[in-house]
Amino acid sequence: MTPSWTLQDLQQWDERIRARVEAFGLSYFPQEFEICDPEQMLGYMAYHGLPAQYPHWSFGKAYERLKTLYHYGVSGLPYEMVINSDPALAYLMRDNSLCLQILTMAHVYGHNDFFRNNFMFRDTRPEFTIGLFKLHADRVRDYVEDPSIGLQQVEETLDAAHALSLQCRRYGAIRKLTRAEQEEHALAAAAPPHDPYARIHKRPEYQAPDLSRVPLEPEEDLLLFIAEHNPYLSEWQRDLLRIAHQQAQYFIPQLETKIMNEGWASYWHYRILNSLELPESLYLEFLVHHNQVLRPQSGGINPYHLGFKIWQGIERRYDAPTEDEIRQHGTPEMSGVEKLFEVRQTDRDVSFLRRFLTPALMRELDLFEYQREGDKLVVSKVSDEEHWEEVKRTLLQNVGMGTVPVIRIADADFRHNRVLLIEHEHDGRDLQPEYLEKTMGYLFQLWGRPVLLKTRLHGQPATFSRTESGFEQLKS
Amino acid sequence: MGKSVFRPYVESEALRSDRSARDRLRHRHKVREAIRHNIADIVAEESIIGQSPDKIVKVPIRGVREYRFIFGEDAPGVGTGTGDTRPGQTVGAAPGQGPGGGGPGQQPGVDYYETDITLEELVDIMFEDLDLPHMERKQLRQIEVESARKRKGFRRVGVRAHLDKRRTAMARVRRAVASRAGIPQAESELRFPFHRDDLKYRRLVRDIRPQSNAAVLCIMDTSGSMDTMKKYLARSFFFLLYQFVRTRYRNVEVVFIAHDVQAHEVSEEEFFTKGESGGTAISSGYLKALEVIQERYHPTLWNLYAFHCSDGDNWAQDNPAALKAAQALCAVCNLFGYGEIKPLNSGSYGESLLRVFEALTAPNFHSLMIEGKDQIWPSFKEFLTHEREAETAERGA
Incomplete structure (x- = not known):
């Protein structure tokens, strides 16, 4: 199929789009576009858009799944795909119309700006992204080809590492303390508080902290901890665990800003295309596509739609606040666009929704909370006066890393037996039992010694153990 | 800011780089x-039987x-409504087994x-899993089919239609050169006629291909005591047997014999849907099977597999006759099996024919007890191990 546009067309439109982008004050990494066909697009999607990635069957599975969904028409292909790298890499589909390409390019610059400026992405080192993944791929391939290791073993370790890769620290802004600092903290915490009347008070008994504990403070980076503390792992296994960890670190910022990021890109493609003075035929087609991308997903959340609505809402409240809003919050101290740029820098989905998803918008979107009842999903709360806060709380729990249970290593030498004790911080949601069992199997595989997990099940404390003889729930 | 880079679509590259091929293969x-x-679980699912x-x-x-720590299905989620959502309204079906799958599931990385x-x-x-060696087809039980003839060499005599002109002409030339004994000149003058020795005919032989035939005789008790569950279990077993035999022989026929007090040969559909009624005389089923074998499947030409499913509630006076008929069946069949179906908590722990058949010592007889779906596969496996034993015994003899 010959496309209805030429590369020159795209370049011309790109010039015009970039002129608008710069006029609006977006700042972006140099941009590269690659034209690809649907098959290649599926390939890129399966590999998260990365030009190089290590071999693993899960990517093959992702490909098959995407392909099936695409062929049965369940889901279309995305118009674009852009990865967080410097220069930013984006893929355009060959078979798309000129209008879609223009829309896509504008959208891509939105993402590009977001990657460059949002604080979550500050430490992702985009200039090394492609090289880093290539390096990982080469190392893993070396291990696969090494006759003393081989595919089977590499795969087993990677399977386990993938299962645990999202179990890591969530707040990059808080520095991870070194062992020495942790010890200092423990000592300081154990020291009795300063007492101005020490002479007349009974001296409190000093409880020396147990500094032999490993870890001293509960540890969230499961893979890193195991790589460091299991002496029986081979060096290549440690390396695989670190690779899995590092890749998760790359993807977490994207997970954490999905709604903001898509909303931001949609907001800007909308503004840019409206300012481009498109010919009427292109403009009408653009509106059709725009509304298609941004249509609310009944029963679920369309991040494009939700994000777009919130960004628009912020702008309106700062540019044209109602009298009611002025009475409540005072006159805004900056313009709408200024506020937008500030928020795109300092927030991630959880804070973004918490701060800017207003009850009015929730009602407009008709957000509701559903719960499982038997074999049906039933609406439990809607965003009315009494319940919107609860609906919002549930929503916040379900974005970004909120969908990953918080699990920490409490003790790596439980009962002085090198049993790994991990604790699930229960937030009202129970763990899925089958997945729990299998994932604990992976933990056991990597740790090489029994693993204990403390959690709550149906409101009761529960402890699960995984040992050589298998998985069981311990009776308390 | 510099210009953006555009990389055009290169078709050859697209054809060459199928980067996911290896990962897909592995998957x-x-x-x-x-x-x-x-x-084993899949076989116990009802949907595969009789299809x-x-x-x-x-x-x-x-x-x-891909397992991870995830939240269970009871965790609430949030969705967008159409503007008139009310509490208590149903918004979709909960994902069936396991989490994820359709519905507004929000959990990442979870899929059914x-x-x-x-x-x-x-x-x-299934059969790979069984890991059985291919049975050697018995010489005696291969029948000759004169389906085709094929060429095999040439001969001096034959009918005109089979004359091979090219070879005949070549033979004449050869003879002519030999007769001149190395003197080339005289070639064109002399006429050199064909001789009878020059004639070459194509030789056709009958193409005998060994073909192995097998018949599966499904005998089932359709008396009043056989309920749906028992029939289902029986059906599963018959299916497996049929499938198994089908992979081993080129030409497989199936006979369905339903019996209560009397036996009838029926179609497959009738076999599994026939209403239950009356008492049970198992010997009638066996005699009917013997009759069918006598008429259509002579044991020298056919590999015979007979299997009988019943719940064991036989009319006591019929037992000696049944035993005798079973012995007769063992004599003609490759394998004869009796499966007693007694689902747990079905309440019919009455008579058992298993005790009666203890007297039957033929190596190719095998009786087993099926108590539930999950036992079909193990018992089928066990049944087939007897086939192997029977084979070895036969070969040894």
Whole structure:
């Protein structure tokens, strides 16, 4: 199929789009576009858009799944795909119309700006992204080809590492303390508080902290901890665990800003295309596509739609606040666009929704909370006066890393037996039992010694153990 | 800011770089492994019984799920409504087995995954799993089919139609050169006629291809005490037997014999849907089977597999006759089996024919007890090990 546009067309439109982008004050990494066909697009999607990635069957599975969904028409292909790298890499589909390409390019610059400026992405080192993944791929391939290791073993370790890769620290802004600092903290915490009347008070008994504990403070980076503390792992296994960890670190910022990021890109493609003075035929087609991308997903959340609505809402409240809003919050101290740029820098989905998803918008979107009842999903709360806060709380729990249970290593030498004790911080949601069992199997595989997990099940404390003889729930 | 870079579409590159090929292959491999791992469960599913080999079976794959710590299905989620959502309204079906799958599931990386395979493929995997050596086809039981003739060499005599002109002409030239004894000049003057020795005919032989035939005799008790569950179990077993025999022989026929007090040969559909009534005289079924064998499947030409499913509630006076008929069946069949179906908590722990058949010592007889779905596969496996024993015994003799 010959496309209805030429590369020159795209370049011309790109010039015009970039002129608008710069006029609006977006700042972006140099941009590269690659034209690809649907098959290649599926390939890129399966590999998260990365030009190089290590071999693993899960990517093959992702490909098959995407392909099936695409062929049965369940889901279309995305118009674009852009990865967080410097220069930013984006893929355009060959078979798309000129209008879609223009829309896509504008959208891509939105993402590009977001990657460059949002604080979550500050430490992702985009200039090394492609090289880093290539390096990982080469190392893993070396291990696969090494006759003393081989595919089977590499795969087993990677399977386990993938299962645990999202179990890591969530707040990059808080520095991870070194062992020495942790010890200092423990000592300081154990020291009795300063007492101005020490002479007349009974001296409190000093409880020396147990500094032999490993870890001293509960540890969230499961893979890193195991790589460091299991002496029986081979060096290549440690390396695989670190690779899995590092890749998760790359993807977490994207997970954490999905709604903001898509909303931001949609907001800007909308503004840019409206300012481009498109010919009427292109403009009408653009509106059709725009509304298609941004249509609310009944029963679920369309991040494009939700994000777009919130960004628009912020702008309106700062540019044209109602009298009611002025009475409540005072006159805004900056313009709408200024506020937008500030928020795109300092927030991630959880804070973004918490701060800017207003009850009015929730009602407009008709957000509701559903719960499982038997074999049906039933609406439990809607965003009315009494319940919107609860609906919002549930929503916040379900974005970004909120969908990953918080699990920490409490003790790596439980009962002085090198049993790994991990604790699930229960937030009202129970763990899925089958997945729990299998994932604990992976933990056991990597740790090489029994693993204990403390959690709550149906409101009761529960402890699960995984040992050589298998998985069981311990009776308390 | 510099210009953006555009990389054009290069078709040759697209054709060359199928980067996911290897990972896909590895994934398929895992899928097949997973199916093999769960074959017992899959066989116990009702949907595969009595279907055409092209039927697509949906097989849940447990082995290739990507496990992580995730929240259970009871965790609430949030969705967008159409503007008039009310509490208590149903917004979708909860995902069936396991989390994820359709519905407004929000959990990332969670999927309920299943794959499609044809029944044929499934059966293949089943038999691979069995790991049985291919049975050697018995010389005696190969019948000759004169389906075709093929050329095999040439000969001096034959009918005109088979004359090979090219070879005949060549033979004449050869003879002419030999007769001149190395003197080339005289060639054109002399006429050199064909001789009878020059004539070459194509030789045709009958193409005898050994073809192996087998018949499966399904005998089932359709008396009042056989309820749906028992029939289902019987059906599963018959299906497996039929499929098994089908992979071993080129030409397989199936006979269905339903019996209560009297026996009838019926169609497959009738066989499984026939209403239950009356008492039970098992010998009638066996005699009918012997009759059918006598008429249509002579044991020298056919590999015979007979299997009988019943709940064991036989009319006591009939037992000696049944035993005798069973012995007769053992004598003509490759394998004869008796399966007693007694689902747990079905309440019919009455008579058992298993005790009666203890007297039967033929190596190719095998009796077993099926108590539930999950036992079909193990008992079938066990049944087939007897086939092997019977074979070895026969070969030894």
